[in-house]
Amino acid sequence: MPRRCVTSGDTLIKGDQSLTLSELSNPAEQVRSLPVARRIRAIVGACSGNLVEWYDFFIYAYTAIYFASQFFPKGDQTSQLMATAGIFAVGFLMRPLGGWIFGAIADTHGRKRAMILSVFLMCAGSLGIAVIPTYESIGGWAPVLLLIARLAQGLSVGAEYGAGATYISEVSSKGNRAFYGSFQYATIIGGQLLALLTITVLQHLFNKDAMHEWGWRIPFFIGAISSVVVVYLRRSMIETLDAKEAKRKEAGSIRGLLPHKWAVFVTLFITMGCSLFFYTFTTYMQKFLVVSSGIDSKTVSLIMTSALVIFMLLQPVFGLLGDRIGTRAMMMLFGALAAVVVVPLMMALKQTTSPWIAFGLVMVGMVIAAFYTPVTGILKADLYPPSVRALGVGFPNAIGNALCGGTAEYAALWLRSINVESAFFYYVALMAALTFLAAWLMPDLRKHGYLDGDGQVEQNAGLR
Numbered sequence: 084m085p086r087r088c089v090t091s092g093d094t095l096i097k098g099d100q101s102l103t104l105s106e107l108s109n110p111a112e113q114v115r116s117l118p119v120a121r122r123i124r125a126i127v128g129a130c131s132g133n134l135v136e137w138y139d140f141f142i143y144a145y146t147a148i149y150f151a152s153q154f155f156p157k158g159d160q161t162s163q164l165m166a167t168a169g170i171f172a173v174g175f176l177m178r179p180l181g182g183w184i185f186g187a188i189a190d191t192h193g194r195k196r197a198m199i200l201s202v203f204l205m206c207a208g209s210l211g212i213a214v215i216p217t218y219e220s221i222g223g224w225a226p227v228l229l230l231i232a233r234l235a236q237g238l239s240v241g242a243e244y245g246a247g248a249t250y251i252s253e254v255s256s257k258g259n260r261a262f263y264g265s266f267q268y269a270t271i272i273g274g275q276l277l278a279l280l281t282i283t284v285l286q287h288l289f290n291k292d293a294m295h296e297w298g299w300r301i302p303f304f305i306g307a308i309s310s311v312v313v314v315y316l317r318r319s320m321i322e323t324l325d326a327k328e329a330k331r332k333e334a335g336s337i338r339g340l341l342p343h344k345w346a347v348f349v350t351l352f353i354t355m356g357c358s359l360f361f362y363t364f365t366t367y368m369q370k371f372l373v374v375s376s377g378i379d380s381k382t383v384s385l386i387m388t389s390a391l392v393i394f395m396l397l398q399p400v401f402g403l404l405g406d407r408i409g410t411r412a413m414m415m416l417f418g419a420l421a422a423v424v425v426v427p428l429m430m431a432l433k434q435t436t437s438p439w440i441a442f443g444l445v446m447v448g449m450v451i452a453a454f455y456t457p458v459t460g461i462l463k464a465d466l467y468p469p470s471v472r473a474l475g476v477g478f479p480n481a482i483g484n485a486l487c488g489g490t491a492e493y494a495a496l497w498l499r500s501i502n503v504e505s506a507f508f509y510y511v512a513l514m515a516a517l518t519f520l521a522a523w524l525m526p527d528l529r530k531h532g533y534l535d536g537d538g539q540v541e542q543n544a545g546l547r
Contacts, residue, residue, distance in 0.1 A: 117254075121321070125254045126263050128320040129247050130270045132202050132313045136243045137274025138281075139209045139306040140174065140236060145282045149299035153217045154225045170230050174237035175489030181241025182481035183337075186474030190335030194250040194473060195322045199314055201242035206310030208235035213303035245477015248460030253323035253469075255461075257535045258406055261413075265402030265457030272395040275365070279388060281305065325469060334470040340478075345544050346466035347479050349521045353414065353463070354483025356518030357455050360421050362491040363511055364448040365391065370492070372441055375433045375504065386442045394449040402457035410462040411525050417454035418519025422512050424451060429508040455518075465532035466525075466540055472533075487514060 333339025
């Protein structure tokens, strides 16, 4: 009788026992023999969730101007927007907790389960915001419920990156990991663009009064429905975690990370420099070009939308480059270029009033960022063994993002308010230099990483 080829998630009945593939053999070995079509479907399932998660995360910022007056006591618009901005910031503060909790789930119960749960959490947050009654209806409960929904979204985004980067690194194949990994950041940018496009369409369909009254709720309903679709897509994903790894004593625990302290610090410092640079040239740049360069806000929106589209399309191109020269070399190139170029680049942007020159300069910054964005998830996953990989990627990454990414705009505006705006440029350069140093201290992960090398990362750290 011919033997049937089983894939992860299939069940084999033997006597009165039901054994999953992960208990029969090593899923990593099975993944390596997957046909390309099945591998691509798995990547699509992982990245579709990333797209929806970041759409939901950014749609809050884009709709805040409409719903601020709905959830807070009557007063001036600035105070209401500051309150909504404070709740937006809470989302960043919750990301380390999400990275910790869901990293542990991914390392002990499977990457697939953690990624499905994270989407459910984002769905709950988005649906919650969509249906919360106004301040006039329920008083002080309105901002409290908004905060709870935002906490759920922050936890979800913190969960998504670590589990997603780990899953993509394991389901992708040797020699193509950076290319596959590039779609994780492409969908982060895509989520931001999709949120911007949704708001633009609604602004054309409804007048300002309708948007303030109820139109702002539509994007959150769209996000919640999209999350349900992603859950369906992710149900068919294969699992990449070996049951033996999940049952290890150290699996998914902070104690299990202690032998990998060097990798944790590298992950943290790389994330701090990369996220600060990323948010400077994406989120903050929209305000910088208006308040510092003096360019019209509508023109700035066109500049940034065009730049983000090109930046998204660059991801697989630079992913292919990363597979050729290695993730460490890509990260070193980013750190060196960013440290040297960011100060004169920001100075030139501040002085220009030409939209075309501004677009060109912004694209220089985004091209520099493209050296790290396709490879960062794969690089971090390569630093850890499977039993603590999702936790090792997600937890320090979320801390670094909260420290430098989430505070980038506030730090820039505060330094501008005390007339030392250029200090922010040097701050970005310094953090980029630390990223270069962290990458330089790494061994060649193609030889010593855990994905395709001998797993001797710590032993070869700092050695050339």
